[in-house]
Amino acid sequence: xxxxxxIGIRVEPPQNQPVLLLRESNGDxxxxxxIGQSEAAAIALEQQGVEPLRPMTHDLFRxxxxxxxxxxxxxxxxxxxxxxxxxxxxxxxxxxxxxxxxDSVAIALxxxxxxxxxEAVLAEAGLLIPDEGDDEAxxxxxxxxxxxxxEFLDSVSxxxxxxx
Numbered sequence: 001x002x003x004x005x006x007i008g009i010r011v012e013p014p015q016n017q018p019v020l021l022l023r024e025s026n027g028d029x030x031x032x033x034x035i036g037q038s039e040a041a042a043i044a045l046e047q048q049g050v051e052p053l054r055p056m057t058h059d060l061f062r063x064x065x066x067x068x069x070x071x072x073x074x075x076x077x078x079x080x081x082x083x084x085x086x087x088x089x090x091x092x093x094x095x096x097x098x099x100x101x102x103d104s105v106a107i108a109l110x111x112x113x114x115x116x117x118x119e120a121v122l123a124e125a126g127l128l129i130p131d132e133g134d135d136e137a138x139x140x141x142x143x144x145x146x147x148x149x150x151e152f153l154d155s156v157s158x159x160x161x162x163x164x
Contacts, residue, residue: 001076001116002027006105008047009040020102022077022117029126031077031117033085039102046109058106065111070095075108077101077117080125 004022007030011018018040022031035043042058055063065072071092079086087104089097099107108115117126 001118002122004031004077004115004117006043006047006109006115009035009044011040020105022105022115024117024122024126028128029122030129031122031126033077033101035100035102039100039106042106043102043109046106058103058110061107062110065091072107072111072113074113075104075115077104077115077121079118080121085121085125 003025005025007021007023009018009020016037018035018037020033020035020040020043022033023029038057042056045052045056046058052059062072072089073092074090076088076090077085078088085101087099087101089099089104089107091097105115
């Protein structure tokens with residue numbers, strides 16, 4: 001299982017389908033996950049540091065976790081079946097809750113916990129996007145990474161990632 005970081009959200013025309021882009025922290029693979037509009041907005045707002053006037057769903061979930069005296073330890077993207085990704089929220093006291101990756105990532109960003117992806121999922125759905133030289137520190141988010149991914153997305157569709 002490898003740690004990943006959130007690169008960002010991209011909206012793909014013509015369907016206006018949001019794509020969550022993750023990248024291995026200690027590797028070169030990217031993991032695109034097509035997600036819903038509201039989850040994309042929740043992730044983007046958190047990445048931009050926007051504070052809503054009232055708690056959004058993922059903020060509420062974070063607050064409920066704290067109010068109940070629990071803590072979220074990590075998020076794991078654990079499986080990919082017929083084009084659908086599966087994730088687990090890992091809490092203290094050995095509590096595990098199944099969740100959608102989009103919700104899991106939105107919560108992880110708010111709580112500040114690591115996000116991991118099973119190697120089998122990365123092997124099946126991870127993508128290598130060639131670099132033209134990598135002189136920056138590992139793990140640094142670069143604008144050219146996002147641009148390369150945008151170019152890649154222009155050539156694929158969600159159907160390309162369905163299991164065969």
